[in-house]
Amino acid sequence: MSARGSGASGPPPGAAEAGGGPAGGSRVRVGLPFHLRNLAGVDGPVSLRIEGEPTLGAVLGSLEDQYPVLRGTIRDHGTLRRRDFLRFFACGKDLSLDPYETPLPEAVASGAEPLRIVGALAGG
Amino acid sequence: MSGVRLLVGTKKGAFILTADGGRRDWKVDGPHFGGWEIYHVKGSPADPDRIYASQSSGWFGQIIQRSSDGGRTWETPGGEKMPDPYGPPAGVSNKFAYDTSPETGKPLTTHKWYDGTDHPWEFTRVWHLEPSLDDPDTVWAGVEDAALFRTTDGARSWQEVAGLRGHEGGSHWTPGAGGLCLHTILLDPSDPNRMYVAISAAGAFRTDDRGATWRPINRGLHSEYLPDPEAEIGHCVHRIAMHPSRPHVLYMQKHWDVMRSDDAGESWREVSDGLPSDFGFPIAVHAHEPETIYVVPIKSDSEHYPPDGRLRVYRSRTGGGEWEPLTRGLPQEDCYVNILRDAMAVDRLDPCGVYFGTTGGQVYASADGGDRWEPIVRDLPAVLSVEVQELP
Numbered sequence: 001m002s003a004r005g006s007g008a009s010g011p012p013p014g015a016a017e018a019g020g021g022p023a024g025g026s027r028v029r030v031g032l033p034f035h036l037r038n039l040a041g042v043d044g045p046v047s048l049r050i051e052g053e054p055t056l057g058a059v060l061g062s063l064e065d066q067y068p069v070l071r072g073t074i075r076d077h078g079t080l081r082r083r084d085f086l087r088f089f090a091c092g093k094d095l096s097l098d099p100y101e102t103p104l105p106e107a108v109a110s111g112a113e114p115l116r117i118v119g120a121l122a123g124g
Numbered sequence: 125m126s127g128v129r130l131l132v133g134t135k136k137g138a139f140i141l142t143a144d145g146g147r148r149d150w151k152v153d154g155p156h157f158g159g160w161e162i163y164h165v166k167g168s169p170a171d172p173d174r175i176y177a178s179q180s181s182g183w184f185g186q187i188i189q190r191s192s193d194g195g196r197t198w199e200t201p202g203g204e205k206m207p208d209p210y211g212p213p214a215g216v217s218n219k220f221a222y223d224t225s226p227e228t229g230k231p232l233t234t235h236k237w238y239d240g241t242d243h244p245w246e247f248t249r250v251w252h253l254e255p256s257l258d259d260p261d262t263v264w265a266g267v268e269d270a271a272l273f274r275t276t277d278g279a280r281s282w283q284e285v286a287g288l289r290g291h292e293g294g295s296h297w298t299p300g301a302g303g304l305c306l307h308t309i310l311l312d313p314s315d316p317n318r319m320y321v322a323i324s325a326a327g328a329f330r331t332d333d334r335g336a337t338w339r340p341i342n343r344g345l346h347s348e349y350l351p352d353p354e355a356e357i358g359h360c361v362h363r364i365a366m367h368p369s370r371p372h373v374l375y376m377q378k379h380w381d382v383m384r385s386d387d388a389g390e391s392w393r394e395v396s397d398g399l400p401s402d403f404g405f406p407i408a409v410h411a412h413e414p415e416t417i418y419v420v421p422i423k424s425d426s427e428h429y430p431p432d433g434r435l436r437v438y439r440s441r442t443g444g445g446e447w448e449p450l451t452r453g454l455p456q457e458d459c460y461v462n463i464l465r466d467a468m469a470v471d472r473l474d475p476c477g478v479y480f481g482t483t484g485g486q487v488y489a490s491a492d493g494g495d496r497w498e499p500i501v502r503d504l505p506a507v508l509s510v511e512v513q514e515l516p
Contacts, residue, residue: 035159035184039200068216069203073184077219085183119183 025051028059028104029114033086036074036117040067045114054109056088057100074117085120127515128471129194130489131175132481133162136505138177140195142515143500147477147491150500156198157189164466164509166253171260172513176279178250178265186249188217188279202280217279220247220267223286232289235269236298245269245289252466254309266306270297270323272335285335288321293340293357300324300360300379307465308364312371320374320389325360328376330389341389345378363465365407367414375417375444377407377465382419384444395444400431406468410493411476415443418450418470418478418494420463429460437480439494453497454488461486466509473514481507 031045040046048062057080064071075082080100082088087096091105091113107113130141137155156162160179168174177189177198189198201217222245224233237243248268256262261278264285272285288294297304308322319335322328327342345359360379367373376383376392381402383392396402401421410416417440423431430436434457437450461484471477478490485504488497 033183035181039184039187039203069187069200071203071216072186072218077216078221083183083185 025049026054026109027111028054028062028108029111030059030063031114031116031118032070033117033119035119036070039069039073047111050109054104055101056095056098056104056115059104059115060100087118087120089116089118090114128473128477129167129172129513129515130469130479130487130500131165131167131177131195131509131511131513132487132504132507133165133177133466133509134481134485134505134507135161138162138165138179139501139504141487141500145473147473147489148498150489152501153195155505156195157187160187161249162508163249164252164511166255166511167513168255168260168263169257170255172515174255174260174278176253176255176263178253180249186218186220186247188250190217190279201278216281217275220250220265220271220273220282221284222247222271222289223284225286232294234295235304236296238299240298242295245271247271248303251305251307252309254311257311257313264309264311264319266309266321268303268305269299270304270306270326272306272309272321274335287331287336288329288338291329291338291340293326296357297323297326298358308361310364310366310371310374312366313368314371318371318388320364320366322361322364322376324362325379326357327359328361328364328374328389341385342392343390344385344392344394345383346381346394347379349379362405363407365409365417367409370414373414373443375407375409377404377419379403379425382407382444395440397445398440398447399438400436400449404463405465406463406480408468408470408478410478411470411472412474413441413476416441416493417444418468419447420468420480422462428462433458433460435459435461435482437478437494437497450490450494450497452495453490453499459484464508466511467507469510469512471512471514477512479510479512481510483507 029045090108127144132139137158139154143150157179163178165177173194175191179187190201191198234242250265250267252266254264262276265273272288273282275282306323310320312318317334320330329338330341331338340356346353347359350358362377365375372388374385382396384395385392404422408418435454438447440447461482468480476493478494481487483506486502487500489500490497
């Protein structure tokens with residue numbers, strides 16, 4: 001799995017629209033690694049509407065609600081612990097160790113920059 | 125029967141190989157789930173078009189796939205996109221949560237680690253899927269860390285069969301080199317209350333009450349790697365096989381030793397004499413001859429390849445004890461592949477077909493009970509499992 005598989009940089013043409021509920025809130029883009037894009041049936045970053053404050057946990061929860069097939073693939077079903085070989089990047093920063101209630105950077109919350117879920121490099 | 129369908133799990137995807145009853149000309153379809161480890165793919169005896177696959181990854185964990193059209197299309201049960209974001213949650217087909225409730229089993233929280241310390245139970249993957257003999261929606265799953273799960277809703281949700289792990293020995297189970305895995309599930313076709321499982325490296329277990337209670341069935345096994353070589357628990361059983369017409373007769377390939385039981389596992393005796401090595405992984409029984417069995421000897425547990433670089437299936441027509449090498453069509457020099465425990469299967473056509481896959485990516489077929497072999501494919505990813513279905 002290559003970090004290049006994230007595919008979440010740049011503009012969001014073709015981004016899958018997901019999320020629902022009443023108008024309002026923020027719209028956050030999430031880039032997924034190759035295999036999770038295949039599982040979710042999307043070919044680019046997904047766009048999620050987030051009600052309330054767009055924290056890391058809120059975005060991951062919305063992602064799992066809209067794409068139930070991803071439950072358990074990013075974080076454990078019960079404990080919600082991040083899987084060891086996945087990282088969360090945004091705006092040039094590694095957010096992987098941040099608590100889930102941490103607000104995402106403004107550029108992510110505004111949709112200007114994606115939250116990138118990245119698989120660890122493996123191989124040579 | 126008009127043909128056969130092989131379900132092949134590999135390190136990098138699943139492949140479906142089909143042929144007519146002659147089993148000479150094969151069509152290869154795949155990879156399905158490319159890039160993922162497919163530990164096991166198996167069809168329902170009650171509905172051959174219903175197929176389940178265990179898809180896993182060190183990065184993303186476990187996925188369960190299901191097909192209702194013979195493997196042409198697949199779905200993740202309960203994983204479909206939710207039509208109503210405010211509706212009830214979808215299924216959780218990849219959630220294997222250990223049961224720690226006192227009502228259904230002892231609340232075991234640890235097993236032994238390699239160094240003898242206590243280690244928490246952690247789900248890693250599904251090694252083996254065993255569909256019910258009569259209900260396409262009911263499937264048993266053997267998982268790592270060793271436990272038995274069951275679904276009755278077509279894999280939308282899974283519940284642990286907690287009586288197995290709750291056995292008083294469960295907290296003392298220790299992993300083998302491949303992990304603490306439950307890899308063998310045998311359903312007794314003559315008695316729905318009885319089933320068998322095998323765990324590396326705990327041993328073999330039997331239930332006579334549909335899974336409510338279990339007990340170890342390892343008397344007669346001898347393992348030099350244990351402090352007590354004849355201990356009740358701790359044997360590294362690699363695979364058990366039975367013929368459906370004689371479910372009380374069990375054949376076992378152990379880490380070392382090929383064993384046989386004639387009393388549903390109450391006692392075992394060794395039937396390895398005549399083999400070049402009694403180490404190996406798979407063992408299979410001929411579809412029409414309950415005393416004809418197949419193993420693939422591997423040189424040792426330190427080398428994991430065939431003796432002398434010669435790939436030989438060994439057949440016994442006497443239920444063990446007397447063996448003949450089957451070599452026609454198999455490489456007899458410079459062959460250093462392994463054949464894993466779930467990577468051998470037999471079909472029920474006449475004559476019986478025998479199949480196995482290798483870690484070198486070859487899948488070999490014999491349409492005459494093992495006398496002659498031909499490769500169906502030579503260059504798949506390392507083969508983890510092979511199952512076969514007869515097509516109407």
